[in-house]
Amino acid sequence: MSPRRKSRIVAADPDWLSLPLDKLTLTRKEGFAAFAETPEPPRPPELSVAELKSLDPPELERHNLARRRFLANLRPIKTAQAEAVFADLEEILDAAVDQPTWEAKSMAAIDAFPGLGKTTLGLAFAKHVHNTLIGAHGRFTEAGHERWPVIRVGMTGDTRVKDFNWALLEFFAHAGRNSGTANMFLTRAMNCALACESRVLLVDDLQFLRFRTTWGTELSNQFKTIANEFPLMILFIGHELRDKGLYDDPQLARRITPLELAPFTIDDDAGRHQWRSFLLALEQRLPLADKHPGMLADDLSDQLYARCSGHIGSVMSLMRRGCRRAIRTGDERLTADLLAGVKLDEAAEQLRKQWEALFRSGRGTSKPSGSGKR
Ligand SMILES: Nc1ncnc2c1ncn2[C@@H]1O[C@H](COP(=O)(O)OP(=O)(O)OP(=O)(O)O)[C@@H](O)[C@H]1O
Ligand SMILES: [Mg+2]
Known part of the structure; x- marks a missing residue:
C-alpha cells in the first residue's frame, strides 16, 4: 500500500484505528461484546450511475470507502x-x-x-x-x-x-x-x-x-x-x-x-432453488450502481457455481473482490468477463474446470426449472 493511500484511510477511518486491540479480538469478553453488540455498519446509499457521476471527487471517495467497508462486513445471509x-x-x-x-x-x-x-x-x-x-x-x-x-x-x-x-x-x-x-x-x-x-x-x-x-x-x-x-x-x-x-x-x-453444514448442491431442483434464493439475496446486498435484478441469479448462476463449487466462502470472496474491481473500473456491475479476471482460492480453482465442462456440455445446470432465463 502506498503511503499516500494509507494516510487517506487513516484520515477517513479514525474510529476503527483507535479501538483497543481487546475490542477487535474475540479471545476477550470485551472483543466478543463489541462483536455482538456493535450495530451493523450502515448501508451506503444506493446511487444510480447518473448520481454516481454527479459526485465530486471527495464525495465519490467517501462513497467508495463506505462501499468497501460495507463489502468487508457483509452480514451473514440466511441460507x-x-x-x-x-x-x-x-x-x-x-x-x-x-x-x-x-x-x-x-x-x-x-x-x-x-x-x-x-x-x-x-x-x-x-x-x-x-x-x-x-x-x-x-x-x-x-x-x-x-x-x-x-x-x-x-x-x-x-x-x-x-x-x-x-x-x-x-x-x-x-x-x-x-x-x-x-x-x-x-x-x-x-x-x-x-x-x-x-x-x-x-x-x-x-x-x-x-x-x-x-x-x-x-x-x-x-x-x-x-x-x-x-x-x-x-x-x-x-x-x-x-x-x-x-x-x-x-x-x-x-x-x-x-x-453438518453442507455446500450448495445442484443435483436436484430443491438444491437448485436454494442456490437461486441465495443468489437473489446476495445480489440485493451488492453496493453497485448498475446492477439489475437477476444479475447473479439469472445471468451468472452457472459461472458462479463453477467458480465456487457451492462453497459459500469462495463465492463471498469472489463477490467482495469482484465488487471492488467493478467499483474501481467504473463497471458498477458484475459480468462474466469481469469475474473471469478475479483470482480465487486453490481448492475452488481445482474444481472449476469440471463444473465448466458439465455446464458447457448441457448435461447440468445450476438453475431450477421454471426460473426464467436458462
Ligand atoms: N451465511 C453467510 N453469509 C455470508 N457470508 C458468509 C456466510 N457464511 C460464510 N460466509 C463467508 O464465507 C467465508 C468463510 O466463512 P467461515 O470463516 O465462517 O467458514 P469456516 O467454515 O469457519 O471456514 P474454516 O474451516 O476455514 O474455519 C467468510 O468470509 C464469511 O464471511
Ligand atoms: Mg472457521
Whole structure:
C-alpha cells in the first residue's frame, strides 16, 4: 500500500484505528461484546450511475470507502443450510438450560469442510444467545456480576489442557491466569462461568486438537468434566472432527450431537432453488450502481457455481473482490468477463474446470426449472 493511500484511510477511518486491540479480538469478553453488540455498519446509499457521476471527487471517495467497508462486513445471509443448523442449536441449548445442574450438559459439534461458514454460523448463534439473554435478564446477574452468556475459545496448533484453561481465563481477563496448575485454572474458570451465568462455550477450530495423542485425550476428558460441572452447552466447531477422533471416546460420542453444514448442491431442483434464493439475496446486498435484478441469479448462476463449487466462502470472496474491481473500473456491475479476471482460492480453482465442462456440455445446470432465463 502506498503511503499516500494509507494516510487517506487513516484520515477517513479514525474510529476503527483507535479501538483497543481487546475490542477487535474475540479471545476477550470485551472483543466478543463489541462483536455482538456493535450495530451493523450502515448501508451506503444506493446511487444510480447518473448520481454516481454527479459526485465530486471527495464525495465519490467517501462513497467508495463506505462501499468497501460495507463489502468487508457483509452480514451473514440466511441460507437454508445455516438456518437449519441454527434451529438445531437453539433446540439443543433450550433443552440444556433447563437441565438440573448435576446432569451432564449437552454438546454439539459443527463439522464441515473449510469455508462453508461454520465460524460465521457459530458466531451468529453466539451473538444471538448473548443479546437474547442480556436483553431478557439484564447486563448484571442478581448477585451483581456481569452477565457473560457466551465464552469463546479458539484452538491453536498445540493447545493442551492448561493452555485451554488459560484461554478460558483469558476470555474473562481473570487476574489469576498467570499462575497456578491446570486444575486451578479450570476451577477459576468454572467460578467465572457460574458467577457470569454463562450458557454457551464455543470452541472454534477444534481440528487443531490431535485427539489421538496423550494431551488430546486429556483435553477430551476435560471436555467431559466441563459438560458435567459447568452449567453450559459446549459448541465445537471444526472440520474432519470425526476422522480426527472426536467421537473415539464412547462417552463423548453419546453426548455430542453432530451437525453438518453442507455446500450448495445442484443435483436436484430443491438444491437448485436454494442456490437461486441465495443468489437473489446476495445480489440485493451488492453496493453497485448498475446492477439489475437477476444479475447473479439469472445471468451468472452457472459461472458462479463453477467458480465456487457451492462453497459459500469462495463465492463471498469472489463477490467482495469482484465488487471492488467493478467499483474501481467504473463497471458498477458484475459480468462474466469481469469475474473471469478475479483470482480465487486453490481448492475452488481445482474444481472449476469440471463444473465448466458439465455446464458447457448441457448435461447440468445450476438453475431450477421454471426460473426464467436458462
Ligand atoms: N451465511 C453467510 N453469509 C455470508 N457470508 C458468509 C456466510 N457464511 C460464510 N460466509 C463467508 O464465507 C467465508 C468463510 O466463512 P467461515 O470463516 O465462517 O467458514 P469456516 O467454515 O469457519 O471456514 P474454516 O474451516 O476455514 O474455519 C467468510 O468470509 C464469511 O464471511
Ligand atoms: Mg472457521
